[in-house]
Amino acid sequence: xxxxxxxxxxxxxxxxxxxxxxxxxxxxxxxxxxxxxxxxxxxxxxxxxxxxxxxxxxxxxxxxxxxxxxxxxxxxxxxxxxxxxxxxxxxxxxxxxxxxxxxxxxxxxxxxxxxxxxxxxxxxxxxxxxxxxxxxxxxxxxxxxxxxxxxxxxxxxxxxxxxxxxxxxxxxxxxxxxxxxxxxxxxxxxxxxxxxxxxxxxxxxxxxxxxxxxxxxxxxxxxxxxxxxxxxxxxxxxxxxxxxxxxxxxxxx
Numbered sequence: 027x028x029x030x031x032x033x034x035x036x037x038x039x040x041x042x043x044x045x046x047x048x049x050x051x052x053x054x055x056x057x058x059x060x061x062x063x064x065x066x067x068x069x070x071x072x073x074x075x076x077x078x079x080x081x082x083x084x085x086x087x088x089x090x091x092x093x094x095x096x097x098x099x100x101x102x103x104x105x106x107x108x109x110x111x112x113x114x115x116x117x118x119x120x121x122x123x124x125x126x127x128x129x130x131x132x133x134x135x136x137x138x139x140x141x142x143x144x145x146x147x148x149x150x151x152x153x154x155x156x157x158x159x160x161x162x163x164x165x166x167x168x169x170x171x172x173x174x175x176x177x178x179x180x181x182x183x184x185x186x187x188x189x190x191x192x193x194x195x196x197x198x199x200x201x202x203x204x205x206x207x208x209x210x211x212x213x214x215x216x217x218x219x220x221x222x223x224x225x226x227x228x229x230x231x232x233x234x235x236x237x238x239x240x241x242x243x244x245x246x247x248x249x250x251x252x253x254x255x256x257x258x259x260x261x262x263x264x265x266x267x268x269x270x271x272x273x274x275x276x277x278x279x
Contacts, residue, residue, distance in 0.1 A: 049076075141171040141184055142276035147266035153197075158210060158255040161195065161264060163273045180251035181275055183244040188278040192239040193252045196270035197262050200224050200231040204259030209236045214248035224259075233265065241278060250275060 045052050049065040061067030064076035075082065083097035083105075093115075097105050109115035109131075119127040125138050145163035153159060164176045174181045183189060197207055202224050211218045220236050242250070252273050256262055264271055 139170065140277050141173050142274075143169040143171075143174040143181060144272065144274040145169075145174055145176065145179075146268070146272045147264065150198075150266050151264040153254065153256045153262050153264070155259070155261060156255070156257055158208075158253045161252045161254060161271070161273070163252070163271075178251075180249045183246055183248045183250075183277075185277070186245045187243075188241055189244050189250070189275055190239070190241050190278050191250055191273075191275040192237070193273045194235065194237045194271060195252070195254065196233055196235045196265040196267070197254070197256075198233045198265045199260065199262045200234050201259035201262060202231070204262075205257040207234070207236075207262070208255045208257070209238065210253040210255070211238055211240065211250070212253055213242045213244065213250045216242075235270065 045065070049061070049063060052061040052065055052067055053059075054061070054067055057067075059067035059074065061074045061076065063082070064074055067074035075084070080100050081097050083095060085092055085097075086094040093109050095105075095107050097107075099105070106117060108117040116131065117129040118125050128136050128138065130136075144167040146165050146167060147161070147163055148165045149162075151159075151162050160179050163174075163179045166174060166176060171184060173184050181191075191211060191213075193209075193211065195209060200207075204224055207222045207224065209220045218238065218240060220238055222234060222236070224231070224234075244250070254264070
């Protein structure tokens, strides 16, 4: 049994629904639905708002003053406004009380929990002739999401997506006797290289810097690390001085 209240017929009953003024508010107990502005709310366990031809939606007030609203216009656009009457406040999309996305009143968008890291070296690293070695980025400047490991010196993707990586390294004691120096960004079964042939350089050349940036596709669990290989010549080393050798990355989307 259900109850209907309208301005003409007063209190009436209707099987399977509670209705206020036919379609102002309808609670359908049979299908577990609630409708506002419609006599036939759709889909089980859903609140249906049937808006007028222009704007319609939900308005939020505090002490009589509008502080936010969710509205849809007459052409299908959906608007979510925070603090529409007092000019302040930000729009927050949260997951378990933690901000996933924040849009401030100026329109600036931030994603506080988006995976991102910057790591550097705490001490110089001696190279080994003929071996591709992982660079020992063992000190974090920041690591949002705790996805960089300072023991294995590598980043592990928490989710699949596009990731942006950059690195800079400085190799000291460059020797003209080496066939080449080859820095490498390794990303789970794929590698991206830079290469430098010092032949013809003066034997007293002190250092050479290398940089790389790229966007890579990664699956959850894939890893990224920076490596370098010296082939032949007098052994060189990586310089850990602040600002010369670093590794960074973030989830683009």
